[in-house]
Amino acid sequence: MTIVQNLGVALVAWGLALAPEAHAMEDVQVRVLVDPSLAGTIGTPIEVTVEATIPVFPMAGDDYFAAERRGRKQLVELFREPAFSQENLDYSWQILEPGELVIERVVGPAEGSSSMLVGRALWKIASLEAGERRLPGILWSGFDLPELDPQITAGFLGEADQAPRPLAGFPDTPPEREPQEGSPLRLLWVGAGLGAALVGVLLLRRGSSEPSLTPRERQVCIDQSFADLVDLVAPGRQPTPDDLRDAHFTLTACLREAVELKRELAQIEPVLSLGVALTDHEWAHALGAPDEVHDFFAAIGMIKYAGDVPTPWGLAERIALAKKLQDKLAESVPAAPQEAVS
Helix, strand or coil: CCHHHHHHHHHHHHHHHHCCCCCCHHHCEEEEEECCCCCCECCCEEEEEEEEEEECCCCCCCCCCHHHHHHHHHHHHHHHCCCCCCCCCCCCEEEEECCCEEEEEEECCCCCCCEEEEEEEEEEEEECCCEEECCCCCCCCCCCCCCCCCEEEECCCCCCCCCCCCCCCCCCCCCCCCCCCCHHHHHHHHHHHHHHHHHHHHHHHHHCCCCCCCHHHHHHHHHHHHHHHHHHCCCCCCCCHHHHHHHHHHHHHHHHHHHHHHHHHCCCCCHHHHCCCCCHHHHHHHHCCCHHHHHHHHHHHHHHCCCCCCCHHHHHHHHHHHHHHHHHHHCCCCCCCHHHHC
16 A cells, blocks of 8 residues: 555544544434323323434535435434333333334524434323323433323223223224114014914925925025025124124024924924924924023024124124034934935
8 A cells, every 4th residue: 555545544534533423322312202182091092202313414525415324324223222112111001003213304493504313203102000100211221311291191980971981992882772662572573473484484385295395405595594694794794783683583493494304304203393383492392402402592582582782703603503503403313315315
C-alpha cells in the first residue's frame, strides 16, 4: 500500500471519528404514550404507543438518503425486540394486538432545522382485572422512562348495570325468542299434528296391498334425510332457529322410520301397526327401548314442544347420537335376507 493510500485511509478514519456516531443509543429518544380517552373496562383494549425518535446526521461522502437509511436501519433494529411480552406482563394483562413499526421523517419548524426519524408502534393491551392498574415498563434497556399513569379498569357491572356487559371483540349473543301468547300450546298442537300426519302416511303406505316404495327406496329416502340434516349443520351454514327446530322433527321421524324398516325386513311386526298414533316415548316404550332412547326423545321434546332455542352444534350431536341409537335398537333385529332388500 502506497503512502497516498495510507494517508487516505487515515483521513477517512479521522473523519468518521469526528462525525456523530450513527448508531449511538444516546441519540435515540424513546417515549411511551397511553391514550386516556378509551374507557377502561375489563377486556377493552388500551392503546399504548411506543415512540422512538432519532436525528438524521449526514456524514462525509453521504448521498442524499444515506443518513436516513442508517437511521431507519437503527430504528428497525431497536423495534425488533418487542416492547411488551409475557416477560413484563403478568397473567392479568392480555396483548390483543402487538405493535407494528411505522417510520416517518419529520422536519423541525425552524428554518434550517435538522430532520428527525420517528418510529412508532401501536400496541393494544387489555386488563383482565378491575381496579387501578399500572402498566409495567417496556423491555428495552438503556432508556430512562417515567412511570406511566395508572389506568382505572372498571368491572363488568357498573353502578347502574343489572347484567354484565359483553366483552369487547366478541359478537353479541342472539336475543332470546319472545314467547308468544299461547305459544307452548300452539307448538304442542303443531307437533302433535305433524306427528299424526307422519304416522298416518306410514300406516296408509304399509296397509296398502302394493307399497308405493320398495324397502331399498325407503332406505335411500332415510339416508338422504340424514344427509340433508348433516348438511344443515355443516361449517359455513347459518340455519335459522326455525330451520333447526323443524330439523328435530325430521330427525325423530328418520330414526323411527329406520328402525321400523329394519323390523319389517326382519319380519318383525312394526310398532306402528298397532293402529294408533304413538308419541316418541310411547313408540320407544312399545319397542322396549332402553332409558338412553327415552332420554334422547326427552331432550328433543324440549326443543320441539317446550320452546328451547336450538343450536347447530346441538343438532349435530343429536344426529350422531340418533345414528348410534338406530344401530343399537337394530342389534336385537336379525339380519334381513339378501333378497329382501332387492
